[in-house]
Amino acid sequence: MFSYASYPYPKSESFKEIFVSSLGAGLSVYLFLIIFQPFGTENFQHPYKFLLLFPYCIIFGITFLITNLMVSRFTHWNIGAEFLKIVIILFIGSVLSYFYNSLFLSHVKLELGNFFYMFLYSLAVGIPISIIYVLSRYIYLKNIYENSARDISQHITVPTTELRQNPLKISTQSTELIIDENHFLCIQAMENYCIFYFLENNNVKKILIRISLTNALMQIETNFIKKCHRSYIVNLGRVKSLKGNAQGYKLILTEIDFEIPVSRTFISSIIPQIKQQNS
Known part of the structure; x- marks a missing residue:
């Protein structure tokens, strides 16, 4: 896996692509929460439970959006940088999620130990999924573009010396x-x-x-x-x-x-x- 870290990786280039991927990331977090209910969510009972979990979708979606907009300015990007970006997203998202949970849901005292527990749990869940996604996307795009380029190159004619006098x-x-x-x-x-x-x-x-x-x-x-x-x-x-x-x-x-x-x-x-x- 470490040998892949220096390989160039395609980051999102347009705002539309970044926005759509951010929306997908936020919704994925929300679906994960309502299906698996980690962090003691299964013990949280409230008539509007799923509605109260939705801000986590907003938190991670906005974090994903802002982080990707910031890194879009970099001209060189690789798999290692992509993994680092994911860790940063998980960290910032965990901080905001912890404050939301402590202040609005569980109403418990803010403690550094509890935050680290949430962050480590986020890493344990997020990193393996991210590794599978990043490497799968890399291999898929690499195969698609390599095969397409090979096919197009076979049909390119040798440029002549006199095509256009303009x-x-x-x-x-x-x-x-x-x-x-x-x-x-x-x-x-x-x-x-x-x-x-x-x-x-x-x-x-x-x-x-x-x-x-x-x-x-x-x-x-x-x-x-x-x-x-x-x-x-x-x-x-x-x-x-x-x-x-x-x-x-x-x-x-x-x-x-x-x-x-x-x-x-x-x-x-x-x-x-x-x-x-x-x-």
């Missing part, structure tokens, strides 16, 4: 760059700058320009030149093959020595187009 013009206050669309490869964003990769006399050339990726995309986007990641714009007509992993896809261009990632938010637009242009 000049791309990039203008800033201090720079003006004109590249033929057929010779354009990709753009890599680096903070306030972008590195433009293109062919010149059959050699790869790169130029650093002070421009945002959004501004660059507005000037050069075509049917083939698309944004595929928050840090990359790529010429889909130059894609030679794909690789797949648990995080999604990576595009391979023979002219450059690095792979271009495709964010999961762009998969639904990028991958079908690659399939269509090679069908």
Whole structure:
């Protein structure tokens, strides 16, 4: 299991995905409480028992939501970081749940020992379930994307040298760059700058320009030149093959020595187009 800790892991990227997963996490906690009734819940008798247990759903759902929104800013994520995130969620959720239980349900004196008992019980229940979920999701996504990438790559034709004669013009206050669309490869964003990769006399050339990726995309986007990641714009007509992993896809261009990632938010637009242009 420890060998998996450093493997890249796909975290939620969009607010919608984070919200839906947070809702699912909160409802899972609620269902677990009403079915198994841990922490002495089976001895708690009240005509509105299940209604009074519902705030636990809200507590863990909001904790899950806030934690995932915070970690969504990290660019690199792996299985070990995902497990650490889960422990943090269980800890914060246990703290809030303990206060809710002590102050509104059981009305008992707050004691550190009782909290640690609840936290350890939460870990004992939450960690095994989380391990099964995280590893299963990793293996499932890895197999899906790897098989799909292999199938798509088999149908990608070798890019020809003369496809489109369309000049791309990039203008800033201090720079003006004109590249033929057929010779354009990709753009890599680096903070306030972008590195433009293109062919010149059959050699790869790169130029650093002070421009945002959004501004660059507005000037050069075509049917083939698309944004595929928050840090990359790529010429889909130059894609030679794909690789797949648990995080999604990576595009391979023979002219450059690095792979271009495709964010999961762009998969639904990028991958079908690659399939269509090679069908």
